Amino acid sequence: MEARPMASVKPRVFWAALTGCLFCSGVSTAFADGEVNVYSYRQPELIQPLLDAFTKETGIETNVLFLDKGLVERIQAEGVNSPADILLTVDIARLVEAKEGGVTQPVLNDPVIQKDIPANLRDPEGEWFGLTTRGRVVYASRDRVTQKDITYEELSDPKWKGRICIRDGQHSYNIALFASMIAHHGVDYTREWLTGLKNNLARKPDGTDRTQAKSIFSGECDIALGNTYYVGLMLTNDKEPEEKEWAGAVRVIFPNAADRGTHVNISGVAMTKYAPNRDNALKLMEFLASGEAQEIYAKEVFEYPVLPGAQPSDVVKGFGPIKPDPLSLTEIAAHRKEASELVDEVGFNEGPSN
Template identity: 40%
Template sequence: MFKSTTCIAAGLAAMVATSAAAEGELNIYSSRHYDTDERLYSDFEDATGITINRIEGKADELIARMEAEGVNSPADILLTVDTSRLERAKNAGVLQTIDSAVLEERIPSNLQDSDNQWFGFSQRARIIFYNKNAVSEPPQTYADLADPKYKGQLCIRSSTNVYNQTLLASIIENAGSEAAKTWAEGVVANMARDPQGGDTDQLRGVVSGECDLAVSNTYYFARAIRKDVDGVSAERDVIGWVFPDQDGNGAHVNLSGGGVAANAPHKDNAIKFLEYLASDQAQQYFSAGNDEYPTVEGVAVSESVAELGDFKADDVDLSAVAKNLPEAQKTFNEVGWK
């Protein structure tokens, strides 16, 4: 359960070495492109004396680069978004198993790799949004999205989107392959249009009336609460939302996370940085700066995130979910989800 309660900050000093005399560097490959992450890097540098060097790019490109660099790779850490990409990095052999009592204590077991190769540091729930003027009884579960009564009403992203891939993979884990395929077929039948655009475009479709229902990650809507987002913020009062499956498994969450590179030249510094990302201070940055939910329990969320309300998250093991990703993509192809 996520709640906007205030917690006592554990303090950066409790999570990382704070000696001004600390030396060394840290090379981060990151596919997170958020200005607010700058504070994460600068505070870590100030506290430890460790200099951070960054290479930014798309997740698949960074993983391919690490593979090509092999044992000569300068990468110490890979940061990316979604369980699917974290698992892709693991399967590519570009991450390594690490031992950290801090991470084991702070990060819930279902939000980390079973072999300790990646860890989740922030979350976004994938939930249902609807036009309050058009829908009097919105879906309450993911299964409801396939109900024929919502035929022609749903906007959702393409099957190539990692958020949808992980959602279907979690349905496979929770309900089985046959039920997951039937669900995907029903969703395709209920689409108001062919999949197009990002999550914000699905929300714009609800505002414009092109669709009555949409599926989106929470942080896209929370961002429209915190600042102006064209086509959403000015009309956001028309949008209602439902955290699905609150009487069942709970709402599916997507992770943003990272792991230590397989050939990290500064492994100790890399582990320190991951431990810092699990500190109360860093966890609050994820929420305040990018409208995400912390993965560490008890950390306060930002006002924009708190406005969405409390919810029960699906506690399915995301490491197990990741193993269903190939089947999820095959299922999408079989049912004609473009």
């Protein structure tokens, strides 16, 4: 997502392109009491309602640096002088990358976080925890696809030849799914499966999850892989009403609902190793784990709350019930390198070979 000019952004929320500034001039109080500095892989407009609620409740201001990649490397380069307090991510792989990169610190002995976040969504060593979950589902054309059930394994079936769209195979959302296939079936099976999926593509992998819905709407393909929350965002996008048409053209199918369940991923958070505003950072993390924040996430971002008993939005409920694959996210993350290598090995991003 392209960064917007700073003048168009709310006060105290700072966006940066990959070559942009870090907490640009005029933010001389970045280390002052009453503030917390957030490095975010998640688009600012998706987290702004949460940050606004946090500031209203606590009086603590937030500064946000958004980049779509390279935040871990940036924190490493900044070292002990890094202004970052917490890291927000959109994928388990990003959390594992941050931990393995040595830029996080354990905080999960915190009683509030332990109480509110299920154990399977927390790092065993306490260095990150999940905030929300989302399913990696099939978008199916309402007009051209009649079947109501599907499996990930079926996506390599030749009956789908020329009918599937997908974003870049190396994108973290797809790598996590491919890694889950390795965890369930092994490398050899996944190589063959990925080759079959590639040969069923309608075009080269490209675009975003929203693009895949648009391609179904235009008739370029009949099914696609995408995250659940994008459908909610499109269905409610009053600023770009054409997205409502794209989303209205697709039906969400939860793969493997009849057996192991649908692959899910998380958005998550970690405290940075040298957080200069540690107390404020911990307050923000506790808030993000709270019922209030979970309700905001469900309503504004259309993801599934991780707090036991918290309900998704009515829009998301309209997709039908989700049965999450219980496979450990840390186990999935352990296979991400193999998954990435397979994408290159089979030439997935080159698109169908015949």
